[in-house]
Amino acid sequence: MAEKATRQTDDRTAGKSDNNADGDAKPDRQFELSPSERAKVRDSLPPRAQVLHETIRKQGTVELERNAAALGWSSLAAGLSMGFSALVPAILNVHLAEGPSRFLIATLGYAVGFLIVILARQQLFTENTMTAVLPMMTKPSVSAFRQLLRLWGIVLIGNLLGVAVFALGLLYGRVLEPAVHDALLALAQHILANTPW
Numbered sequence: 001m002a003e004k005a006t007r008q009t010d011d012r013t014a015g016k017s018d019n020n021a022d023g024d025a026k027p028d029r030q031f032e033l034s035p036s037e038r039a040k041v042r043d044s045l046p047p048r049a050q051v052l053h054e055t056i057r058k059q060g061t062v063e064l065e066r067n068a069a070a071l072g073w074s075s076l077a078a079g080l081s082m083g084f085s086a087l088v089p090a091i092l093n094v095h096l097a098e099g100p101s102r103f104l105i106a107t108l109g110y111a112v113g114f115l116i117v118i119l120a121r122q123q124l125f126t127e128n129t130m131t132a133v134l135p136m137m138t139k140p141s142v143s144a145f146r147q148l149l150r151l152w153g154i155v156l157i158g159n160l161l162g163v164a165v166f167a168l169g170l171l172y173g174r175v176l177e178p179a180v181h182d183a184l185l186a187l188a189q190h191i192l193a194n195t196p197w
Contacts, residue, residue, distance in 0.1 A: 079162015
């Protein structure tokens with residue numbers, strides 16, 4: 001009896017070790033995939049690290065080769081968009097009822113500026129850290145380093161100008177109710193109270 005059970009187990013194991021055309025172990029009949037389903041499985045596998053590296057490197061190269069005007073306008077727009085990362089939490093903080101969830105919900109408003117930047121594909125300085133560095137690290141050269149500094153300089157200045165324009169618009173445009181204005185000032189004073197370290 002024990003011999004018969006062992007033989008049946010060996011037969012099942014031997015059946016599973018057979019390989020199909022893809023090199024995968026043969027599944028039970030009920031789990032067999034059609035050729036088109038196997039192609040879908042292959043297509044949904046994550047790409048190799050080399051493919052990811054090359055994709056990001058090419059994106060970085062495209063960014064580095066953009067002209068100064070395109071970078072400038074895109075980074076200015078990103079700076080303006082990032083103003084909403086301060087404005088939305090201030091508005092939520094004023095208009096939400098007191099309670100433990102108010103801080104959490106108001107803090108989530110900080111993501112609004114980043115969402116606008118990402119969805120509009122604008123140039124944000126912090127976004128360019130890895131993508132633009134990768135081409136230079138792949139083939140280091142003085143000209144590649146100059147291109148990187150050019151990109152960073154334009155984007156950083158554009159971002160700072162955009163945020164400044166947004167702040168001036170709020171300050172002199174008189175578009176905010178006093179409570180929201182006070183909440184924004186409190187947020188700014190809290191950040192400015194931090195030491196450089």
